[in-house]
Amino acid sequence: MTEDNSVVERTGWAPVRHFAERSVLGLIVVALFGLAFGVLLLLVRFHWSPLQDLDRSVADSLNRWASGSDTVVAVLQQISSFGGRGFLIPLVVLLTALLLIRRRPRPAIYMIVTGAGAMLLDPSLKALIGRLRPVVEVPVAQAPGNSFPSGHALGSMVVYGMIVLVFLAAIRRSWRPVFIGALAVLVAAIGFTRIALGVHFVSDVLGGWLLGLAWISVTAYAFRIWRREAGRPTPPLTDGLEPESGPDLRIAPAEPAVLPHPWAKAAEILVGWVFVFGLLYVVGYTVKRWTPGFDVAVVEWLQSFRTPGLDDLSHFWSKAGDTHTILAVSLIFCSLALAFWRQWRPVLFLALTMVGELTLFLCAAAAVGRPRPPVEQLDGQMPTSSFPSGHIAATMCLWAAIAIITMARIRQPWRWIFPALAVLMPLGVALSRMYRGMHHPTDMMGAALLTATWITVLWFTVRPNAHAETASEAAAEAAEVAGSPRKLESIS
Structure with a gap:
């Protein structure tokens, strides 16, 4: 046989x-x-x-x-x-x-x-x-x-x-x-x-x-x-x-509870949102009523450097802070974060950061109603008021949140790329928005205030880096097992 x-x-x-x-x-x-x-x-x-x-x-x-x-x-x-x-x-x-x-x-x-x-x-x-x-x-x-x-x-x-x-x-x-x-x-x-x-x-x-x-x-x-x-x-x-x-x-099969007490956490986040909005309104009302002398002077000084080439460059940097770019980067990062670390907590932190930024910006801009700088505005009439800058705030919140998440989960030296981006990206967007005559320097300061206070609220409520060590160790163990000769799968 x-x-x-x-x-x-x-x-x-x-x-x-x-x-x-x-x-x-x-x-x-x-x-x-x-x-x-x-x-x-x-x-x-x-x-x-x-x-x-x-x-x-x-x-x-x-x-x-x-x-x-x-x-x-x-x-x-x-x-x-x-x-x-x-x-x-x-x-x-x-x-x-x-x-x-x-x-x-x-x-x-x-x-x-x-x-x-x-x-x-x-x-x-x-x-x-x-x-x-x-x-x-x-x-x-x-x-x-x-x-x-x-x-x-x-x-x-x-x-x-x-x-x-x-x-x-x-x-x-x-x-x-x-x-x-x-x-x-x-x-x-x-x-x-x-x-x-x-x-x-x-x-x-x-x-x-x-x-x-x-x-x-x-x-x-x-x-x-x-x-x-x-x-x-x-x-x-x-x-x-x-x-x-x-x-x-499977996305996160063994992750602990993302928010152990969701209703209590939601109340804490809502209270924090109200306080951040109140702070933005007070600062915005103040700079609207008593505009600092340097506010318009800086914008006029930047306009003195205008050339067709710098106009195109400022348009590119400005686009880095618009809604479509921010949404695309957020979705890509969240997908990769789930793939690498198999945790919903960092995704929730980034999502709440961006949702809070958007609602705070829209509400504060509507409540303050500050006019745009009295100079030529390359982007034309905008539907929202000047304080705070939505482009700058969105860019700051996005890259600051990404830096917070990645620095706790990546041990290689190249992780410092993310803090560098958290500085360079908002700086480029801020200069471009002021160069194009769309915002005052104090609008940028309002965006920085929004970012710092709102991310602080989420840091103490969501705790984005809780269990980060556990996730990193699990990922390393999984990679070691998958890479061993006994477990490694052949493509053929």
Whole structure:
């Protein structure tokens, strides 16, 4: 009796039969999605009249509905942005980094390959088919390039489908239907917005979905064959692509209570917020009524250095403190913090810092009502008053909070980069805002006061670095175990 036959006798034919059944079923699914897309492609390419009539009818009806309200158009555009490359590419990069940090290279490679393939399929097929965009009575949005298939529909189906397949193992079984359903609703909503905005036909969106399903089916099947060749089991897809990665992908499985007494802490934070607002109002009212002589003099002196080159540089630095940049840096840092340290406490500290900064700035600016400096303002009329500076306060709070979190958790010498950024970034934003004539020096002092007092409140209430040593030791132990020859997983 051969060795192979002895193995079969010991283990039975069940695993082999299950693998064969799943393989055949997977091939059938791939073939069906590919066939459906091929049929739709032919109908579009040869201008099948019933399909064209349906496309035009739906496009005209939704255009009449959407064009009647600017609010509806704004909501549709916001939902649509979750399927654009400007959102999906950074999302895939961030999730791939998370997988690599958690020492899961195989699903990371899967996401890279699948995402890159979708990026190549979309422009290639659009150029090959050459279908023009819809022409509607009241255009409310524009999009470059050809129409079939919808890139937003294709990209959202592939990316959110990948997220389901890769991260399903980290979700509790009772929550998996909710997780899948939420992402499915998001994909459907993105496709609907592309039709309602008048930039795609129904068949464009259907084509994008079918092509996306076919592509992730092909790559998922290839990934399962890869696992089989590496000697790993191939469980059903309802357990995710790599079920054993679940413990590594869970966010904070063993973290102590973030806030042991949440209602008491919330009351403390609220009281602190009120005192910080009162202090800002008193200082702001004072400088508004008795403006120091140097306030306008400094701004006028900075304006004497204006050149086109410095105007562009100041615009760049000013953008470093606007809402979009602050939000993007906050989201990226929070994601990486969860990946490295597996704690919610630093994320909560940063989130409360930025939410408190925003509310304190808006309330203080509305209450004080200080006018902008009486000089030429390069950014034009702003909706808020001058004291305190929102750009400067947001930059100070963001980088100060990041420095506090990282200095307690990183032991390497390069950790001093973060305190340096906590000084350099606000300084650059402050100089740019005053150079552009948008703020007085005392507005910058108000931003510094807001930052110092609000972060002090959160330092004593949230205690962002509690259990930091425990988290660092756990991460080091996990890295040591994962890096040992006995535990290290091979990519092949």
